[in-house]
Amino acid sequence: MKIRRLNNNSLTGPCPDSLSKIEGLTLVDLSFNNLSGALPKISARTFKIMGNPLICNSENNCSAVSPEPLLFPPDGMRDQSQSGGGRSHRVAIALASSVGSVCVVLIIIGFLWWRYRHNQQIFFDINDQYDPEVRLGHLKRYGFKELRAATDHFNPKNILGRGGFGIVYKGCLHDGTVVAVKRLKDYNIPGGEVQFQTEVEMISLALHRNLLRLCGFCVTENERLLVYPYMPNGSVASRLRDNVHGKPALDWSRRKKIALGTARGLLYLHEQCDPKIIHRDVKAANILLDEDFEAVVGDFGLAKLLDHRESHVSTAVRGTVGHIAPEYLSTGQSSEKTDVFGFGILLLELITGQKALDFGRASNTKGVMLDWAKKLHQEGKLNLMVDKDLRNNYDRVELEEMVQVALLCTQFHPAHRPKMFEVVRMLEGDGLAERWEASQNVDTPRLRSSENTPQRYSDFIEESSLVVEAMELSGPR
Template identity: 35%
Template sequence: MVSNNLLAGPVWPGFGRLVKLHVLDLSWNNFSGGIPDELSNMSSLEVLNLAHNDLNGSIPSSLTELNFLSQFDVSFNNLTGDIPAGGQFSTFANEDFVGNSALCLLRNASCSDKAPIVETAHRKKNTASLVALGVGTGVGVIFILWISYVVLSRVVRSRMHERNPKAVANAEDSSGYANSSLVLLFQNNKDLSIEDILKSTNHFDQAYIVGCGGFGLVYKSTLPDGRKVAVKRLSGDYSQIEREFQAEVETLSRAQHQNLVLLEGYCKIGNDRLLIYSYMENGSLDYWLHERPDSGAQLDWQKRLRIAQGSARGLAYLHLSCEPHILHRDIKSSNILLDENFEAHLADFGLARLVCAYDTHVTTDVVGTLGYIPPEYAQSPVATYKGDVYSFGIVLLELLTGRRPVDMCRPKGSRDVVSWVLQMKKEDRETEVFHPNVHDKSIEAELLRVLEIACLCVTAAPKSRPTSQQLVTWLDDIAESRAQSSDEASDSFGFA
């Protein structure tokens, strides 16, 4: 960062070679000239701040290629033309562009098509004297009206509270949404307003909560057209929720697969960030394995194997088929959602990162959930595909054993599921790790094969772990063998 240093001259195009740099802050200087197109080569850039300089020309459209860019500010320069469309630019607020007299703040429309939102400096100068004449009188009138409004509103609020305290509370909660904002939809072109969301969740009433994530709550909502959706309302530290919001929108707007949760739309209004997903009738895998009183009795082995297959397919799509490839970085049972048919859908891409085709990893802070984080992340801030595979291996162990990754209520030596399973294998007691709900002599060989796959995933050496595509192949082979065995059994009893 070199902000507030009175630096002058053009912005150095050579910054584009700093492909590992995360933050470039040149604000509050005297830089002039245009924004170099070469900055689009800074593939790891997350923050670009060029505010309060003397830059001119247009904003290069190539900057939309910066997939990790979560903060962008070019306010108070002399920029002209349209704001680029696409990429992360769809999530930046108008405040990031103000103070550029000839820059059009209208999104998805040419400045030549509509009147500019921001007045030119020349026009401001011509009208300044007229404004000054009205200010003196206006201030006095506004002050009197404001005093009247405050007194009157207090009286009205007091009487309203006596009649209906809940109505007043709801009005206060929704005050930030006074100006209606349309929700941006991917799958449906029909208009959906923030008022529709508020009404469908009863102003985010706690009775509508169906889940809780690391950065916010998830609410069940029925839209005006009858569709059921899940609305995630991000809250907490602004920089964190903004990062999660950016990652979810960027990832799921690119990635479309039957085993990924479907992002139907999003809304960015005030300090709230709302993400709208297709509703998953059966909730999370974590709920079925660990939260239900029946300890997962409703999940027979056939369902569990199908869940493992679907999750593996979703992961393989992220790693291999999606362009650019995607690291999830938070694979766990609570991020595997189940629809009405118990088909698995990977969810929660708030920690996801896009990976360029020529890269094999991303440099990042250690993130994830205790018990699912690969051991190598403790030595190096590098996230890889094999890290996601490790986390998937933990999920396989959960499906087989019914245990959580870490359970401090268990005796010492069996609290960590990986260490416990490996020790049981060492003692040739691996059949004892299977949960009673799934352990059956008739499928024991099948269970052992899946256990072997899980152990390969959680091996300490990342290079020894399988790829996500290998996981798909192996699990599909097991499922096919199971189906063939079932057909042969039917034939032998004359059911064919």
């Protein structure tokens, strides 16, 4: 994936022809410079040139307004006007020059005002007259009235899910397409506008069958909305724990399929995107199911871009308690290994059918699923871990294998966790036995003997000196 961001750099002169020679471009952003002249043919999926008033269009006619040309009378009338021709000609020249000067001044004022307005907002500055049919790459900009009508004026009966940043509604567009419309509660809340921009940019760059596809968005002075395909089978969390509509429980084969599909989606984010993307909130509530029960990773509101040369990114700790990796809790450093940890917790959710933090309250585990699962595995009592809705209809060998993958992914030290390509291989039945045996021989006695090293995940949560926000995000449920 190739990206060229050259926006807001005060670049002048013509657009370089070298851009047209780069193959496989995903995004070229030349917006808000002072470029002029004709544009070369650039083969990029998304090409942004807004804020360059001197750029020429496809007919090679520049958009800058030039002085109006002089208007001469028809040939038959020239003889009649020869006596006053010289004076009229001079008046016409003076008038045209004045009009042209006024136009140039207005263009300059308009451009400066546009730049000022652009700097006031992180994302797009849109007015009500913008053509909703215009698309940015494969994204469509929808009109607010269209989405309001599609959701029956955001009728509470159409709510699919609620989260920290907004509410998701089921909607039906005028052409009959069923969609999920995510409406931010208030984009002016801390992180609201950034979260909106993050989802638009991240999802528009990442295209994979196991990643949620963004159809489009809507931006007005007071509204921020995202439009996704409607997922008829909801989220994995809703099918595991909130089965109130009489839908059958997910059987074992579908749970295995969901695990593998999610792993492939995360593998694409980590290994096949450039820059790579860290999701940072992998959990059952953010994994959606299409009509074929194919897993679709959604809700990129906390995602971060990470150059392949970098090992981690440091941020304030955000996510959902019970899914956050220990090193992220204690240092604020996240990497692809934090997603691997979250994926391991997701596997335990698929096995148990319960939430990671509300699990095992009746046992002495302080409600943390990971500690409870490790204890049962050590005691050889995996049958007590299995979701009762499965009614013992599962493969014991496959259960053991999935638990082993989950425990490998949730090791406290990120260096000991596998990468997502290894996880995919193990779920496909390749290399698990060797990896598990190697993990049992890891030399960690020094760490285990340290009085300051937590021995349980619940201890990491309690001893973390950082403020952790337990956030139920607002991806389509």
